[in-house]
Amino acid sequence: MHELSIVIDLVALCEENLRKNNKSKIEEVHLKIGRLSGVEPHLLKSAYDVYKKETVCENAKLIINLQDIVVKCNSCEKESILKKNEFLCPKCGSNDLEVLDGEDMYLMSLTMS
Ligand SMILES: [Zn+2]
Structure with a gap:
C-alpha cells in the first residue's frame, strides 16, 4: 500500500526532527497534500492511525491541508x-x-514537546 510507505517515511522524519531538536514527543504533524499528488488523504489518515502506535507519533494529531491545483496558462x-477535474x-x-502547485505532498510543520 502506497500510503503506508508514506507514513513510515513520515514517522522516520518525525524521529529525526525530534533528535535534532532534543525533544521527545510529537504533538501535531501538518501535511500538505496536493490534489494531483495521487495521495488519498483518508487512506493516509487510516494508515497513519494504525502505524503510529508505539512510535513517537503515538499521540500526535495528523492535520492535512489539501492543496488545490494551481496552474499558469501558456496561452493567456x-x-x-x-x-x-478537467x-x-x-x-x-x-x-x-x-x-x-498541487502536485506534491510534503511536511509543512511539526509541533514537538
Ligand atoms: Zn488561458
Whole structure:
C-alpha cells in the first residue's frame, strides 16, 4: 500500500526532527497534500492511525491541508485554480498549462514537546 510507505517515511522524519531538536514527543504533524499528488488523504489518515502506535507519533494529531491545483496558462498567461477535474484554463479554455502547485505532498510543520 502506497500510503503506508508514506507514513513510515513520515514517522522516520518525525524521529529525526525530534533528535535534532532534543525533544521527545510529537504533538501535531501538518501535511500538505496536493490534489494531483495521487495521495488519498483518508487512506493516509487510516494508515497513519494504525502505524503510529508505539512510535513517537503515538499521540500526535495528523492535520492535512489539501492543496488545490494551481496552474499558469501558456496561452493567456493567467494563473488559476483548477476546481474541476478537467485540465483546461478556466479563463480561455486552453490546455497548454503549467502546474505551479498541487502536485506534491510534503511536511509543512511539526509541533514537538
Ligand atoms: Zn488561458
